[in-house]
Amino acid sequence: MPLARRNISSIVAFVLLALYALASCYPFLWMISAALKSNQEVLISRSLIPQVLRFDILTETWNKLEFWTYFVNSTVITLCSVVGIVFIYSLAGYGFAKTHFWGRDALFLGFVALLLIPSVTVLIPLVQLLRSLGFIGREATQFSTYSGVVLPIINGAGPLALFLFRNFFREMPHDLHDAARVDGCSEAGIYARIYLPLATPVIATVSILNIIGVWNAFIWPSIVINKDAWFTLPLKLKDLDLQLVTQWNVRMAGSLITLVPVIIVFLLLQRYYIRGLTAGAIKG
Numbered sequence: 001m002p003l004a005r006r007n008i009s010s011i012v013a014f015v016l017l018a019l020y021a022l023a024s025c026y027p028f029l030w031m032i033s034a035a036l037k038s039n040q041e042v043l044i045s046r047s048l049i050p051q052v053l054r055f056d057i058l059t060e061t062w063n064k065l066e067f068w069t070y071f072v073n074s075t076v077i078t079l080c081s082v083v084g085i086v087f088i089y090s091l092a093g094y095g096f097a098k099t100h101f102w103g104r105d106a107l108f109l110g111f112v113a114l115l116l117i118p119s120v121t122v123l124i125p126l127v128q129l130l131r132s133l134g135f136i137g138r139e140a141t142q143f144s145t146y147s148g149v150v151l152p153i154i155n156g157a158g159p160l161a162l163f164l165f166r167n168f169f170r171e172m173p174h175d176l177h178d179a180a181r182v183d184g185c186s187e188a189g190i191y192a193r194i195y196l197p198l199a200t201p202v203i204a205t206v207s208i209l210n211i212i213g214v215w216n217a218f219i220w221p222s223i224v225i226n227k228d229a230w231f232t233l234p235l236k237l238k239d240l241d242l243q244l245v246t247q248w249n250v251r252m253a254g255s256l257i258t259l260v261p262v263i264i265v266f267l268l269l270q271r272y273y274i275r276g277l278t279a280g281a282i283k284g
Contacts, residue, residue, distance in 0.1 A: 034252035035061075042248045054249070061253035065236055071261070074232040077149055077221070078214045082207050084154040085161050089206070090199065092158075093165025094191045098177050108166065114159040126152055127223060136224050148224045153214055161206045168202040169195055204272030208265065215262050233258045 033048040035058060041051060096108050130136045135148030172195065180190045196203075218234045225231060228239075240254045 031252045031255055034249050035256045037249055039247050039249045042252075057249050057253050058257070061240070061250055062257060064240055064250075065233070065254055065257060067233075067257060069229075070231055070233045070236045073230060074215055074234075075261075077146055077232060078211055080146070080150045081153045081157075081214045082210050084150065085157045085210050086203055086206055088154065089158055089161035090165050090196060090203070091191065092162050093167075094169050094195055096162070096166040097169035097172075098174070098190075098195070099187065108162075111159050111162050115163075119156055123220075123223075130224070136226070138226065140226075142227075142230055145225055145227075145230060149221055152220065153210075153217070157206075157210050157213075160209070164202050164206055165199070168199055172198065201272045204269045208269050211265055212262055216258075 029048055033050060034042045036053050036055065037045070037050045037057075038052070038054055045051065096104060127136070130148045130152075134140060135144050135151075140148070176194055177190055180194055185193070215232075216234060217232070218238075221232050222235055225235065237251075237254045237258055240250060
């Protein structure tokens, strides 16, 4: 391809990507702008730059949200879910990648095929099952209710997490496995001492994907959690504005406050996230 044509193609691609990035970022920028405006200015002004900065909106919304109480609830559910997902499916991924058993490939394809099943299709039977087991309902404790939230989330995250872990472990040299076996290390020891410490990129990728999903989850927690004191931040957020006139600045301030922890986690782990997607998906 001639150099001039290649440069034109690069410029066109850059412009298209820049426009796409701008369109993707605009809602987030509007949310930040609205959180710093009066509600009247939100309704009449299209500018992203507030005429008068209203930091008091963020302060008042923080207090209305009772942030720390519901932050703890969200953190407990998110951490339990992510730790369970990483532990269970890193083990499963290692088993599918480095051990041999009858029907291994067919079973793996069966798990991956579950990605095609919409989660909403199993919502009613799942609720009935958890209710019969005592995980949810009026008599359920906070521990059992949170277990009813976390266990289906762990199960639902299985296909993608298993896919990423299995592909990552499969690309690692099998000589490491053979050398450890010669030295007398068990399969559990090989997994814990050799493969898992090397899997930081895919662990970060799986963790970020599920932290975002679990932290922002609304439908499933709203079905299972039946007491206000046990709500997560997204559930509390829906009760933030009960006035007849919608207070868009308050809603956007609450959304911004709720998103900040996820943004911080992503910024801390983003370099591992990219490496994990490359190793776990492209090589697979």
